[in-house]
Amino acid sequence: MGIPMSQQLVTAGYPVTVYNRSKEKEEVLKQQGAGTASTPAELLQKTDVVIIMVTDDSAIHEVFSGEGGLLSAAVTGKIIINMSTVSPAISKEIGDKCNKQGNDYLDAPVSGSVKQAETAQLVIMSGGDEKVYERVKPVLEKMSKLAVHIGETGAGNTAKLAINTLLSFHTQGLAEAVILAEQNGIQAETLLNLINNSALGNPFMKIKGEAILNNNYKAAFSLKNITKDLRLAQAIGLSTPMGEAALKSFSDAEAEFGHEDLIAIKKHLDKK
Numbered sequence: 001m002g003i004p005m006s007q008q009l010v011t012a013g014y015p016v017t018v019y020n021r022s023k024e025k026e027e028v029l030k031q032q033g034a035g036t037a038s039t040p041a042e043l044l045q046k047t048d049v050v051i052i053m054v055t056d057d058s059a060i061h062e063v064f065s066g067e068g069g070l071l072s073a074a075v076t077g078k079i080i081i082n083m084s085t086v087s088p089a090i091s092k093e094i095g096d097k098c099n100k101q102g103n104d105y106l107d108a109p110v111s112g113s114v115k116q117a118e119t120a121q122l123v124i125m126s127g128g129d130e131k132v133y134e135r136v137k138p139v140l141e142k143m144s145k146l147a148v149h150i151g152e153t154g155a156g157n158t159a160k161l162a163i164n165t166l167l168s169f170h171t172q173g174l175a176e177a178v179i180l181a182e183q184n185g186i187q188a189e190t191l192l193n194l195i196n197n198s199a200l201g202n203p204f205m206k207i208k209g210e211a212i213l214n215n216n217y218k219a220a221f222s223l224k225n226i227t228k229d230l231r232l233a234q235a236i237g238l239s240t241p242m243g244e245a246a247l248k249s250f251s252d253a254e255a256e257f258g259h260e261d262l263i264a265i266k267k268h269l270d271k272k
Helices: 002-011 023-031 040-046 057-065 088-101 114-118 130-141 155-183 188-196 203-213 223-235 241-257 262-270
Strands: 049-052 079-082 104-107 122-127 144-151
Touching: 002 023, 002 114, 040 049, 049 130, 057 088, 079 088, 079 130, 088 104, 088 155, 104 130, 104 155, 122 130, 122 155, 130 144, 144 155, 155 188, 155 203, 155 223, 155 241, 155 262, 188 203, 203 262, 223 241, 223 262, 241 262
Parallel strands: 049 079, 079 104, 122 144
Antiparallel strands: 104 122
């Protein structure tokens, strides 16, 4: 996600400097004119706005509080935007620490995957000081089709967890519908054609339906990450019947299919 998002900013003419824990991932951006930093702290020193896109709360702690982390930099007046899907709690914790450091913090997770990042069609939901958000809104709009301010720090994270909870329902439901059809002699291709031409049709159903038909489970958004997000949603109160069922289903599938795309839940359900 971080690479195509950065490419949008390079294309828009922003001076971009990048840091990645996996150095080989910096190469494509270096070839397009981006500078590099050896640590997050150096990145903060070199830039006015730092954008973070990592996997989970643990990675956020490393980026901010690890050796050479953002919080170790003796600089002020910067804006740090955390676009990762993480807990509202860690945004509040890190936001407080950034403020004490003399820098501003926004949580601004995105709805969308690699394809949407490549085409600047992400949806961005931000929490934090609205005046700070307005300062960076032009940057966010270069990566998205919609960028909105939701509320106080952590509100963006909360909205994203609600969206990904619904995403898990769509994924589980699509897999179960295809399995039911196949068990009763209806080919998946036939059912998916009906779904995509009905009121239930949407881009997600089309993309994941094609993945099922092509037996393509390469991760655009991994099963382990949707499971992580459901656990985060549970931590802030998700206890509804569908929510609990989805968390159990994806958790049961995680050990075997966690590194595949979330629609690999169908492979797990096929084995039942």
